[in-house]
Amino acid sequence: MATGHEQRVAWQLDGLLAGGAGAGLADGQLLERFATAEGPAAELAFAAIVERHGAMVLRVCEAVAGNRHDAEDAFQATFLVLARKGRSLWVADSIGPWLHQVALRTARGARVATARRRRHEDALATRTEAAGGGADGEDADHRELARILHEEIGRLPDHYRVPVVLCDLEGQTQEQAARHAGLPLGTVKSRLRRGRERLRLRLIGRGISPSAGAALHAIPPGLDRPLPDALIRSTTAAALRAASLRTLAGTSAGLLAQGVISAMSRSNWWKAGAAFFVAATVSGAGLAAGRAASGPAAASAQRPGGGGEARVQPKPPAEVAVLPAVPVHFRVNVSGRGQVAVANPAKVAADVDSPLAVVSLQPEGTRVKKGDVVVELDSSALRDQFNNQEVATRTAEAAHQNARTAREVAEVALEEYTGGIYPQDRAAAFGEIKLAEGRLSSTHARLDRVQQARQKLRGIMARKDHEVTAGDIVAELDLDERVDQVGQDELRGKMGLEVAQDKLNRLEKHTRPATIKALQGEIEKARSNERVKEAAFRLEKEKQARLAAKLRNCKLLAPLDGYVSYATHAAGPWPEKGRIVGPRQHVFTVVDVSGPMEVAARLLEPTIHRVTEGQKVDIHVDALPEKRFAGTVTRVPNGPDETRTAPGKHVYTTMIRIEGTDESLRPGMTAEVDVLVADHPNALVVPHAAVIGRDTPYRLAVKQPDGRVEIREVILGDADESRVEVKVGLKPGEQVVLQPASLLGETEAGQGGR
Numbered sequence: 001m002a003t004g005h006e007q008r009v010a011w012q013l014d015g016l017l018a019g020g021a022g023a024g025l026a027d028g029q030l031l032e033r034f035a036t037a038e039g040p041a042a043e044l045a046f047a048a049i050v051e052r053h054g055a056m057v058l059r060v061c062e063a064v065a066g067n068r069h070d071a072e073d074a075f076q077a078t079f080l081v082l083a084r085k086g087r088s089l090w091v092a093d094s095i096g097p098w099l100h101q102v103a104l105r106t107a108r109g110a111r112v113a114t115a116r117r118r119r120h121e122d123a124l125a126t127r128t129e130a131a132g133g134g135a136d137g138e139d140a141d142h143r144e145l146a147r148i149l150h151e152e153i154g155r156l157p158d159h160y161r162v163p164v165v166l167c168d169l170e171g172q173t174q175e176q177a178a179r180h181a182g183l184p185l186g187t188v189k190s191r192l193r194r195g196r197e198r199l200r201l202r203l204i205g206r207g208i209s210p211s212a213g214a215a216l217h218a219i220p221p222g223l224d225r226p227l228p229d230a231l232i233r234s235t236t237a238a239a240l241r242a243a244s245l246r247t248l249a250g251t252s253a254g255l256l257a258q259g260v261i262s263a264m265s266r267s268n269w270w271k272a273g274a275a276f277f278v279a280a281t282v283s284g285a286g287l288a289a290g291r292a293a294s295g296p297a298a299a300s301a302q303r304p305g306g307g308g309e310a311r312v313q314p315k316p317p318a319e320v321a322v323l324p325a326v327p328v329h330f331r332v333n334v335s336g337r338g339q340v341a342v343a344n345p346a347k348v349a350a351d352v353d354s355p356l357a358v359v360s361l362q363p364e365g366t367r368v369k370k371g372d373v374v375v376e377l378d379s380s381a382l383r384d385q386f387n388n389q390e391v392a393t394r395t396a397e398a399a400h401q402n403a404r405t406a407r408e409v410a411e412v413a414l415e416e417y418t419g420g421i422y423p424q425d426r427a428a429a430f431g432e433i434k435l436a437e438g439r440l441s442s443t444h445a446r447l448d449r450v451q452q453a454r455q456k457l458r459g460i461m462a463r464k465d466h467e468v469t470a471g472d473i474v475a476e477l478d479l480d481e482r483v484d485q486v487g488q489d490e491l492r493g494k495m496g497l498e499v500a501q502d503k504l505n506r507l508e509k510h511t512r513p514a515t516i517k518a519l520q521g522e523i524e525k526a527r528s529n530e531r532v533k534e535a536a537f538r539l540e541k542e543k544q545a546r547l548a549a550k551l552r553n554c555k556l557l558a559p560l561d562g563y564v565s566y567a568t569h570a571a572g573p574w575p576e577k578g579r580i581v582g583p584r585q586h587v588f589t590v591v592d593v594s595g596p597m598e599v600a601a602r603l604l605e606p607t608i609h610r611v612t613e614g615q616k617v618d619i620h621v622d623a624l625p626e627k628r629f630a631g632t633v634t635r636v637p638n639g640p641d642e643t644r645t646a647p648g649k650h651v652y653t654t655m656i657r658i659e660g661t662d663e664s665l666r667p668g669m670t671a672e673v674d675v676l677v678a679d680h681p682n683a684l685v686v687p688h689a690a691v692i693g694r695d696t697p698y699r700l701a702v703k704q705p706d707g708r709v710e711i712r713e714v715i716l717g718d719a720d721e722s723r724v725e726v727k728v729g730l731k732p733g734e735q736v737v738l739q740p741a742s743l744l745g746e747t748e749a750g751q752g753g754r
Contacts, residue, residue: 027095031086047236053096054227056169057103063146064107070114074107076235077256083239094180097165104154106256152202155625160195163188182687182738183722202625322703322735330683332720333674334611338601340669346560346590350581351553358579364566368558375587379554386547393540400533407526414519422512429504436500440493447486454479562592565667597658597665601673605650610677611636617656618674631656678718685723686736701737
């Protein structure tokens with residue numbers, strides 16, 4: 001049974017709803033009423049916001065702050081920040097994602113402040129028990145997992161975080177989330193799926209197994225857990241007091257809120273978070289005027305975009321979600337996914353002639369230095385061949401040495417003959433000739449003497465007065481005999497001289513040339529044999545050198561300092577011992593993570609024409625969610641990648657160089673890239689769902705100050721997957737209807753044409 005206060009609050013809330021702020025009012029409408037109204041109307045509007053989103057905010061604060069007391073301080077601080085910043089926020093339908101970010105920051109601040117305070121206190125255990133209520137180990141683990149989950153949700157990009165907060169934390173259906181975000185249902189479904197997948201990868205990156213991640217998703221969101229009425233009242237009262245007094249001092253929650261607001265003044269994160277689902281709210285007066293409008297359409301108005309007449313809807317629905325035309329910095333991105341790779345990889349292949357088995361290898365990711373052995377192949381058969389070849393090489397070397405010695409001996413024999421034997425034989429021949437000539441000359445002199453003696457004897461015997469005696473006859477006969485004997489000696493002398501001269505002549509004309517030719521032939525024969533043996537020896541040496549190189553190639557070395565990354569093959573798991581490595585097969589790559597890295601991004605056909613070399617890229621690596629990397633497009637392919645396909649679309653593998661170095665990057669890490677293809681400052685943008693028509697002329701439904709809706713032709717400009725720029729036909733401050741189909745019907749609206 002309700003208490004008296006609850007009955008009064010319910011009665012006042014009913015009165016508020018009856019006045020035009022029913023339960024279906026958007027957060028922006030309630031926030032505007034809080035900012036513009038006074039008294040009970042402002043209080044009840046803010047209380048409605050607290051009651052609508054308080055359960056989600058309190059769960060975040062409890063998970064991150066660590067204890068109930070700090071969680072309630074962070075809870076109040078979150079809504080104090082909303083009270084102070086509410087006038088500068090434009091929220092179409094749900095402020096839940098923005099509150100989730102603020103709650104994360106305030107709860108972190110409470111947690112840090114408590115930890116800092118406890119470090120200066122002695123009774124740590126007592127204070128922990130008093131603050132934490134003595135939660136058991138299982139509950140502490142549950143809180144830690146929940147804290148990690150909320151932190152990782154807070155780190156998601158806005159286009160993923162919003163549907164995750166709306167659907168998974170606030171319990172909205174995907175249709176409701178699409179309506180609140182002003183996006184097509186298919187876009188919300190796709191972003192929710194991708195956001196959950198990115199969240200799963202980030203949880204794994206923080207050491208939480210997939211089963212633990214599933215347990216986190218299974219944690220009851222507590223949507224049905226009612227907020228304590230006292231907490232709603234105290235939070236609303238504090239917000240009103242902070243808004244009226246313009247101060248946050250006096251409470252711990254106020255100090256937390258002041259810290260977050262100070263951080264906001266130094267950063268634009270809070271504006272970016274709200275700008276994702278940016279829109280102005282429809283005021284209560286405008287709604288009342290819309291409900292009261294009746295009668296024929298207003299007079300035709302000239303289109304701001306050019307000729308033609310604007311059409312005015314006379315009776316718009318009582319509640320129409322609108323978007324204020326506010327100039328924004330409109331960046332158009334082409335997104336895709338890819339893998340991190342080394343810009344200049346040092347690939348190592350097996351330089352072998354035949355398949356060999358792996359006998360040892362370094363583990364994947366091992367840090368190696370240049371020259372370290374990474375993989376060793378089986379070299380036993382090559383070792384046997386090398387040993388046999390070593391014997392053959394030594395035998396060939398010995399044969400070559402013998403042939404060289406034989407050639408040297410032949411050359412020495414020729415030198416010995418020409419420089420020793422031949423001169424000696426020639427000198428001997430000349431000596432014999434001289435001796436023969438001397439003997440012959442002596443014989444001639446003796447013959448002359450004998451003949452003179454015989455002639456003198458005959459002269460004496462021929463005288464008349466000389467009586468020939470027997471002695472004279474004997475003397476004459478003796479001289480005759482001596483003349484004959486000397487004559488024979490002369491003949492022998494002449495023959496000896498001729499023999500000596502003939503010997504010299506044979507030596508010069510026959511013996512010497514023949515001997516030299518014979519010795520030269522032996523030399524040539526020895527040289528030819530030496531060349532043959534040398535060639536055989538060289539061949540055996542080359543065989544041995546090749547086998548030695550093959551033995552060395554069985555040890556695959558790191559070509560530089562870096563990390564080992566093994567190649568992927570379809571034959572089976574890689575690497576592993578016993579795997580057969582074929583000739584020139586790529587085995588591994590040594591990655592120098594201190595060098596340049598790149599992303600091979602898969603961009604799809606509809607948008608690849610907008611990507612050019614030199615464009616800036618924002619890179620999100622799934623395994624490193626806390627880091628952001630900048631990059632530059634370095635190569636855009638001329639044609640699609642035939643090895644990669646997407647349903648109904650061609651894939652273009654585009655190379656993006658990552659700026660700077662980061663040793664936490666590893667090849668193979670998956671990443672999402674956003675290529676900045678256009679940058680439009682001060683652009684008026686609307687969601688695709690707000691555009692009427694699938695082709696020109698495009699139109700917008702613009703809500704007038706009197707509550708009626710004008711259907712106006714516009715000229716559109718650039719667009720991304722969710723928003724489109726309005727070039728002509730819309731002015732700043734005008735309010736665009738987000739769902740014109742509710743006014744015109746699906747057939748006439750044809751919305752989503754862009």
